[in-house]
Amino acid sequence: MDDKDGVIWMDGEWVDWRDAKVHVLTHTLHYGMGVFEGTRAYETNEGTAIFRLQDHTDRLFRSAHILNMQIPFDKATLNQVQREAVAKNKLKSAYLRPMCFYGSEGMGIRADSLKVHVMVAAWEWGKYLGEDGIEKGIRIRTSSYIRNHVNSVMCKAKANGNYMNSILALQEAISCGYDEAMLLDHEGYVAEGSGENIFLVRNGKLITPDLTSALEGITRETIFQLAEECNLEVVEKRITRDEVYVADEAFFTGTAAEVTPIREVDDRTIGNGGRGPITERLQTMYFDAVQGRSAQHSDWLTYV
Numbered sequence: 001m002d003d004k005d006g007v008i009w010m011d012g013e014w015v016d017w018r019d020a021k022v023h024v025l026t027h028t029l030h031y032g033m034g035v036f037e038g039t040r041a042y043e044t045n046e047g048t049a050i051f052r053l054q055d056h057t058d059r060l061f062r063s064a065h066i067l068n069m070q071i072p073f074d075k076a077t078l079n080q081v082q083r084e085a086v087a088k089n090k091l092k093s094a095y096l097r098p099m100c101f102y103g104s105e106g107m108g109i110r111a112d113s114l115k116v117h118v119m120v121a122a123w124e125w126g127k128y129l130g131e132d133g134i135e136k137g138i139r140i141r142t143s144s145y146i147r148n149h150v151n152s153v154m155c156k157a158k159a160n161g162n163y164m165n166s167i168l169a170l171q172e173a174i175s176c177g178y179d180e181a182m183l184l185d186h187e188g189y190v191a192e193g194s195g196e197n198i199f200l201v202r203n204g205k206l207i208t209p210d211l212t213s214a215l216e217g218i219t220r221e222t223i224f225q226l227a228e229e230c231n232l233e234v235v236e237k238r239i240t241r242d243e244v245y246v247a248d249e250a251f252f253t254g255t256a257a258e259v260t261p262i263r264e265v266d267d268r269t270i271g272n273g274g275r276g277p278i279t280e281r282l283q284t285m286y287f288d289a290v291q292g293r294s295a296q297h298s299d300w301l302t303y304v
């Protein structure tokens with residue numbers, strides 16, 4: 001990733017992509033105390049637009065608040081910089097990564113006298129779980145790693161250090177021949193994917209875990225709204241792994257994952273073994289919204 005052409009925003013300045021570096025004694029590099037966002041910009045007939053930019057920026061600031069980090073820029077600045085990151089890098093569609101991190105002003109767990117630094121990068125990122133995955137569905141397995149406990153890490157913060165858990169789970173799934181991991185919480189109930197929220201369809205209803213141990217996904221909330229528009233009931237409840245096995249349909253949601261059907265869990269075929277009809281309908285509505293074909297949701301788009 002460090003050999004691209006383009007620019008990255010660091011602490012108020014645009015720097016050449018290849019020069020966007022930090023010292024090896026950068027505190028967050030050692031201890032993982034930082035927050036970030038993943039936001040997508042899509043090409044639309046009216047130009048490139050960032051999807052639910054304000055919601056992502058709001059969550060970035062909530063994440064920082066949870067970790068008691070003071071971001072030294074305001075939301076309007078972060079929103080404008082993300083628009084510029086897409087434009088300056090001449091991207092028609094993009095994945096945006098704002099991140100707030102502690103610098104190399106000091107070391108140690110005490111973490112006092114540290115400065116909060118902010119960067120924003122943007123790059124082209126295709127289908128997170130593969131082109132096939134979006135249409136045919138993916139194979140997932142229940143991870144041997146449980147989701148972080150709500151009192152060991154802060155699950156409502158999109159915090160850098162939380163993702164060691166996700167990486168271990170995903171690496172395990174891939175090493176076992178699957179595409180993604182499904183993580184249970186410490187009580188054994190389904191929480192989410194390594195980087196996605198999860199939905200089931202059963203008897204025409206959507207079912208999704210409550211947010212206790214999961215990230216408050218913006219795509220998850222988008223699906224709630226789209227489901228309401230097509231009179232689909234959404235039930236938030238505790239879900240066991242065998243409820244996933246007997247679901248009629250299942251899918252992941254996330255900015256990177258978008259709406260990805262799940263066709264198999266722990267070698268159990270889900271429903272028709274592919275993308276289910278309700279999943280397809282919601283996926284189509286989602287892509288209509290992000291690609292500017294849904295007049296009803298033009299407010300979700302921030303044109304670059």
Ligand SMILES: Cc1[nH+]cc(COP(=O)(O)O)c(CN[C@@H](CCC(=O)O)C(=O)O)c1O
Pocket residue numbers: 037038039166192193194195196197214215216217218219220253254255256257
């Ligand atoms: C743990 C987790 N849970 C749910 C979600 C879905 O949230 P939302 O994007 O607001 O719908 C994400 C986003 N995962 C991001 C990280 C991907 C990465 O590899 O980094 C993403 O989808 O951008 C998570 O990281």
